Amino acid sequence: MLKLQESLSLTHKIYRADQVREHERVAAEASGCDMYSLMARAGAAVFNQCQLLIPNTENFLILVGQGNNAGDGYVAAMHAKNVGKNVYLCAVEPERVLTGDAGRAQQAYLDAGGKVEHFSKALLDKADIVIDALLGTGITTAIRNEFADIIDAVNEAEVPVVSIDVPSGLDANTGESKGRCIQADVTVTLVGIKPGLTTGAGKQSCGKLVYDDLGIGKAFMERARSHASLLSLSMFTGMGPRDVHSHKGDYGRLLCIGGNRGTPGAIRLSAEAAMRTGAGLVKVFAHEQSRIQVSAGCPELMVTNESLDEALAWCTTVVLGPGLGQDEWAKEIFERTMSYCEGAHKPMVLDADALNLLSHSSVSYNVSECLITPHAGEAARLLGVSVDEIESDRFNCARQLAQKYHATCVLKGAGSVVDTERHAYVCQHGNPGMATAGMGDVLTGILGALLAQGIDQDLACKYGVSLHAKAGDCVAEQFGERGMMASDLFHYIRMLINGKR
Template identity: 60%
Template sequence: MLEKDNSLSLTQKLYRADQVRQYERAAAESLSIEMYDLMKKAGRAVFDQAALQFPNIDNYLVLVGIGNNAGDGYIAAVNAVKAGKNVTLCAIEPDREVHGDVAKAKAQWLATGSAVQTFDVSMLNKAEVVIDALLGTGINGLVRNEFADVIEAINASILPVVSIDVPSGLCGDTGETLGHCIQADVTVTFVGIKLGLTTGAGKQHCGKLVFADLGIGKAFSELARSDATAMDIKHFKGLAPRPINSHKGNHGRLLCIGGNAGMSGAIRMTSEAALRTGVGMVKVFAHQQSIVQICAGRPELMVISGGLEEALDWATSIVIGPGLGRDDWAKSVFDTTMDYCQHHPKPVVIDADALNLKAVNTSFVALPDCIITPHSGEASRLLNVSIEDIESNRFNYARQCAQRYDATCVLKGAGSIVDNQQHSWVCRHGNPGMATAGMGDVLTGILGALVAQGLKTDMACQFGVSLHAKAGDIVADEFGQRGLLASDLFDTIRSIVNE
């Protein structure tokens, strides 16, 4: 049985931006740390990361707004000057009065003998790195034009960018871009990792995510409840060793349903992925015209086109959807399977066209031990909203999918999310090379194999999503992202699941 360490580190816990704003002062006060000292720590951390990530660079351009992020930017600029760097600091509204700790930080910058300048695009020609301290987590609504113009100019340049806390123009809670958003190379986030940095557009725009707790992370985590958890394959202890007297019947019987005429590839990848993840036996129910293609080259698969109810009786868990289609054959197979599972509860993974059929099935009845695995397009159909809606708040819509269909939901994409109706987990692994045909089918096979081997649905999803994404990263690191095929993952999946 798989075990997971229950003691979560600070880097695993994810928070809403308002939680950080609400509790960071109390956490600092509990340790007798002034907020200005916290700002100085943040600014120092930003400069240290800029120097570490982009060594041998001397010309810094620091861009500030008027909020606390600006204060961090001023302090970062001070540290850069002290390190002998050439620093140009620009404020979007240089004549606007700032207050409190931001004013103290600005005064410290002016005390170096430097000025606060007005931004001009030509400044980008002299810079080697940009520190983005324009907008923080407090932004409400779309980015104003004066900030949008600067953001677009930075994004159009080839300069590396270090963003403070969140890339300017990104919603820290949802990962939605608010009209215009900095594309950072590195984002240094403080106190608690914000949800929006871990999935969807947020994962893209933050670049490399660096966490600095500023010495108050533990105190903060005792005050604020984490809304979600970051998943990393290293956090899982793995599957238990098999008994010496094992036989194939001890390790699950998985029935994979799909493979309509002309669509044999998807269910073939699902079923082979299940075998590579360690399930004892795999049977495929497919259209008569797909049997030869599914069998070819993988004799370990049992492939049938009739006797669906007998196959459902045989199985300990079920996968339905890859290559299923939406014609009359598909609808009949789907209805038979759903009716069976309502009266004979077994773990079931619903994917691909089965999700599309589920979305239009007015007689839907919830199933126990059910996993649904939509990408954003399928989720939009399940919830009757737009794809843009899904991507604008992936955590929210993953939860809605899980609750509406009484299931554990895996919302696939950059930073795949697992939601079991009470808690969310987001995957740290994965790369753009995995955006290719068949990757979702492979994940479905992994999930089916894990529940067939006895894992509970939410744990199977957490481990399976991490396993799948990590395998993709390993293969991409060795051979490159372009040209990555779903079937390239099979050997690596086998290797990881045996660790």
């Protein structure tokens, strides 16, 4: 039986930056550690990651700002200096004396003979590795020009970068760049994983994400409630064996509606993905001019363009939207399907043009038994905002969509966000090769098949998103990312859903 075994480990929990700031001192004290000792642990963790990234590196460039993030940078510089590395430490204001624990770390570095210099391209050219300690998690406004100039220079150089806690210039909570943002190779995030590092542009900017609880994780977790959770396929028990005495009707009857004139491919991908995910019976309702293309080469599919009401009465679950279009035929099909399913309380997956038609609809449909799967453009239309506004705070927008429609929402993209109105989840799987036509249609078919097999909509959504993204990773691992096609996933969907990993 399919279950999600949610991890109790901090490695799968996400916390806002303000939560970390609020609770880390008390958690450190409860763990027998003061804040300066915590800073010392942070600096050591960062230096160790540098050694792992490029062993035997000799020339370290450490860039520091003015807060506690800078203190971590000074400690990392000390570790490099103590083992005989060439250390160049640059500050935006070299003469500035820091205060608090960061000031203590700064003074220790100076007492050990360290120098603090102005940033220069010449020093960057000498570096084998850069430690980014310019700006931490407290940034909420556009960064100043002096920081922007340094960030630009680092991003243009071909030097590996390790960022402390968050890439400088990135909003730790939303993943939005505040004008400029370091593009790190590794980000060592501390105490709690920040949401902005897990999805959208923030996932790109942080590079490889390394988490370190600095030895206070247990105490921190007892005091802070997670903002969201990370999902991976390994967290699910799997579908389990089928009963020996069973038949196709036991595994659901799925109706996939779409495939307008000239666009048969999307609904075909959804339907075939549903079959590979184990749906017992799959029927496609498509435009009469798309019937032959949808059914070609797949005799297991039932295809019709007649008697929509009969097809709706036959099915247990509906997929609506792939290739549907927005012409008069599409609008009529959309309105009839939505009204029927609302009255019959049939679970649905709404995707693609169904979402576009929903955003323009003057009728307020109750879609509480639905999964909605928008990409950023569709989400923008549903919320009446710009795509940039969606991408600037993906967690908040996914929650708004779930609340607006009382539906489970998948906001697709790098680090797809699943929001159930009560909690948010982020998929750890997926890769850029999946940015190609038809991938969303395959996901829609997977979700429809899981619902048709009687799986709870929230669980189906979390599992389906993880299964889809992991299948994409399997394709990329074997063949590479470029040239991936949506139909390439079918083989791996079948393998993964049967527990063959």
